Amino acid sequence: MNQHPTTIRLHTQEIGTLDYDPSVPCIIATHIGYILDEEFRDFLNLGLKFLIEKKKTHGKIAWLVDASQLEANLSEEWAVRDWNPRALAEGIQHVAFVLPSDVFGKIPVQNYVDLNEQNQSSAKMVTAIFEDIESAKEWLRESLRNF
Secondary structure (H helix, E strand, O other): OOOOOOOEEEEEEOOEEEEEEOOOOEEEEEEEEEOOHHHHHHHHHHHHHHHHHHHHHHOOOEEEEEEEEEEEOOOHHHHHHHHHHHHHHOOOOEEEEEOOOOHHHHHHHHHHHHHHHHOOOOOOOEEEEEOOHHHHHHHHHHHHHOO
16 A cells, blocks of 8 residues: 555554554554454454544544455454444444455455444444545545534
């Protein structure tokens, strides 16, 4: 990913990066390659810590998933069941996804969106899928303005 001038790199590891864009504001989780369940959970939990920290500055913040380089991951049920309620408890409600071109990368993103929509509890994220980061950021900006 070419880092946008307003983004700040918070964390880098082999499976992805976590960036912060105060212009939205959002945390951008970029997933790279195939991600094992434990790696994915640790990555999302670290991202949630950054969300909570940066929310103190802005009052509200969103989560942007750049899955354009994702090959596969199988933890979408954990994300809906475990991560969503904790994020929602912190006031994070909007998640934008940038889809990968690879069909195997698209499957976990679509599974997450579907599971989130089917979730009967109040722990449901407002989600949207985009083809590029700038469109996702614009939707998040608008969503946060109206939130």
